[in-house]
Amino acid sequence: xxxxxxxxxxxxxxxxxxSSLVTNNGNGLDQAAIAGWAAQIAELVKQGRQVVLVSxxxxxxxxxxxxWKKRPTAVNELQAAAAVGQMGLVQMYESxxxxxxxxxxxxxxxHDDLADRKRYLNARSTLRxxxxxxxxxxxxxxxxxxxxxIRFGDNDTLGSLVANLIEADTLVIxxxxxxxxxxxPRKDQHASxxxxxxxxxVALEQMAGGAGSSVGTGGMLTKVLAAKRxxxxxxHTVIASGRERAVLVRLSAGEVIGTHLHTSQxxxxxxxxxxxxxxxxxxxxxxxAGAVKVIKQDGKSLLPIGVxxxxxxxxxxxxxxxxxxxxxxIARGLVNYSANEAxxxxxxxxxxxxxxxxxxxxxxxxxxxxxxLLD
Numbered sequence: 001x002x003x004x005x006x007x008x009x010x011x012x013x014x015x016x017x018x019s020s021l022v023t024n025n026g027n028g029l030d031q032a033a034i035a036g037w038a039a040q041i042a043e044l045v046k047q048g049r050q051v052v053l054v055s056x057x058x059x060x061x062x063x064x065x066x067x068w069k070k071r072p073t074a075v076n077e078l079q080a081a082a083a084v085g086q087m088g089l090v091q092m093y094e095s096x097x098x099x100x101x102x103x104x105x106x107x108x109x110x111h112d113d114l115a116d117r118k119r120y121l122n123a124r125s126t127l128r129x130x131x132x133x134x135x136x137x138x139x140x141x142x143x144x145x146x147x148x149x150i151r152f153g154d155n156d157t158l159g160s161l162v163a164n165l166i167e168a169d170t171l172v173i174x175x176x177x178x179x180x181x182x183x184x185p186r187k188d189q190h191a192s193x194x195x196x197x198x199x200x201x202v203a204l205e206q207m208a209g210g211a212g213s214s215v216g217t218g219g220m221l222t223k224v225l226a227a228k229r230x231x232x233x234x235x236h237t238v239i240a241s242g243r244e245r246a247v248l249v250r251l252s253a254g255e256v257i258g259t260h261l262h263t264s265q266x267x268x269x270x271x272x273x274x275x276x277x278x279x280x281x282x283x284x285x286x287x288x289a290g291a292v293k294v295i296k297q298d299g300k301s302l303l304p305i306g307v308x309x310x311x312x313x314x315x316x317x318x319x320x321x322x323x324x325x326x327x328x329x330i331a332r333g334l335v336n337y338s339a340n341e342a343x344x345x346x347x348x349x350x351x352x353x354x355x356x357x358x359x360x361x362x363x364x365x366x367x368x369x370x371x372x373l374l375d
């Protein structure tokens with residue numbers, strides 16, 4: 001197992017910050033702590049890294065603003081607290097990041113957004129654009145519209161889904177714990193700290209309070225499961241204390257802090273498996289010889305001009321097969337336009353998309369990041 005930090009070589013990083021850190025254990029927004037993370041993320045950006053921040057704390061801040069001493073159980077009251085608290089949370093982040101000449105963007109997501117292929121692509125496109133503009137996306141679950149009860153630790157899951165969405169190299173989960181132990185150190189003096197392990201190891205779930213164990217260490221199970229989910233898309237996970245001095249900068253410098261959960265899954269392999277095996281094909285695009293060469297040999301995106309025929313009834317974000325003129329499937333990917341739209345723009349240069357459709361989603365029919373070649 002590697003001894004260096006899993007953040008050192010990461011170019012795209014998702015940082016998740018827990019509500020206990022953001023709100024100083026529920027006592028209102030901790031401006032000093034938030035300013036500290038903003039400064040650290042600004043340093044990472046200076047190093048050429050792209051960072052997305054997933055932040056809890058809206059409900060806790062809303063309770064503080066409303067003067068509520070006890071967390072409500074009614075869903076509508078939780079949603080109201082989230083709506084009120086989100087205002088203060090975003091204001092604080094914007095103020096702190098502006099000190100480093102960085103803009104922020106609020107992005108509220110639900111799990112449904114990432115399960116629906118069209119909304120998945122829309123969210124992915126937005127986040128990638130923000131990162132390319134050097135803007136820090138501040139992501140939270142859209143608690144004001146979710147129908148299920150708002151659960152503690154749910155942003156751990158959201159963090160892992162965002163890591164998959166933007167194909168992050170590493171997910172960093174900052175918490176009020178040092179990391180993962182073999183047992184609850186408050187109850188077992190022989191509990192040992194786990195510095196390195198493989199994400200997805202079932203033994204980790206048992207240690208964190210999963211099946212076969214009665215141990216529950218402050219929501220650590222959700223973090224272990226998040227690491228397992230992130231690993232499927234090729235992202236490593238670090239679970240560390242957000243109260244460690246300059247924790248993000250030190251991790252990026254190669255220092256090993258907290259628990260590092262490795263994945264052996266390569267990002268391209270994970271995405272190929274997902275596209276090739278787990279999504280149902282909704283249509284087919286027939287490519288001319290030039291387009292086949294461009295995507296197979298040059299590794300470029302598929303443009304409308306290279307498509308000679310469109311079959312099937314598909315929507316934006318669904319998976320289609322890319323076939324050569326002999327009918328052999330050479331690739332598949334997530335399409336940026338519906339079947340009707342694809343038929344209207346095929347054989348046309350990308351510069352004419354807006355004139356034909358009245359708008360432009362993307363200049364590519366399938367972006368190379370969403371296009372997987374078949375062996």
